[in-house]
Amino acid sequence: MPACKRAIPLLVALDIRVELWLGEDDSIASARYLFAHANETASDLLAIARATPGIVGFNIDLETRLGTEADARAYTAFLATVTTALAATPSGPLRFSADVSCSSPADAAAAPPLLSNCSLLATSGVGRLMDMRT
Numbered sequence: 364m365p366a367c368k369r370a371i372p373l374l375v376a377l378d379i380r381v382e383l384w385l386g387e388d389d390s391i392a393s394a395r396y397l398f399a400h401a402n403e404t405a406s407d408l409l410a411i412a413r414a415t416p417g418i419v420g421f422n423i424d425l426e427t428r429l430g431t432e433a434d435a436r437a438y439t440a441f442l443a444t445v446t447t448a449l450a451a452t453p454s455g456p457l458r459f460s461a462d463v464s465c466s467s468p469a470d471a472a473a474a475p476p477l478l479s480n481c482s483l484l485a486t487s488g489v490g491r492l493m494d495m496r497t
Contacts, residue, residue, distance in 0.1 A: 371417040382420035382458065383411070391429040394477070398437040405448035410455055412449075419447070420458030420490065430477025435484070438477055442487035450490075458490035467496045 397404060412418045418481050425438075442461060449457040465481035481492055 368415055371415060380419045382422055382460070383416050383418060384422045384424065387424045387426040389426045389428070391434070391477075392427050394427055394430070395434065395437070398434070398441040401441045401444035402448070404441075405445045408445065408449060408457070408459075409452060411419040412452070418457070420460065422460045422462065422493075424462035424495070425478060426462075427477060432476045434477040434479070435480045439483055439487045442484065442489040446487060446489050448484045460491040460493060461489055462493050462495045464496040465492075466496065 367383075374381050408421050430438075442459065446459045449459050461484065462483055463484060466476045466479035479496075481494070484492055
């Protein structure tokens with residue numbers, strides 16, 4: 364974090380919008396834990412933003428190849444909770460975005476519903492869904 368605290372003001376001075384990537388570990392267990400702790404996640408992200416002026420958003424990239432429709436619904440609720448909290452900051456809204464792998468119903472077997480059901484995930488109100496399907 365010390366390197367970020369040094370770099371972020373320099374990026375902001377260059378008119379670069381700074382959004383932090385939250386990382387990933389490919390674990391469905393980690394994703395489910397995260398979904399069950401949406402309020403705590405939002406609180407932690409807000410604390411990071413307060414401690415590090417210049418951050419304008421956060422990006423999540425789960426990368427898991429597992430997950431069910433129930434996980435997709437839980438992910439949608441998680442995105443909604445965190446997005447709402449980040450948008451309501453007194454200093455101005457923070458964007459929350461998610462990397463996904465959108466698939467058509469015909470391609471549903473190619474990607475897990477957790478990351479591929481973009482029509483469901485979009486109902487969360489998340490700031491941006493970025494289709495990383497390649």
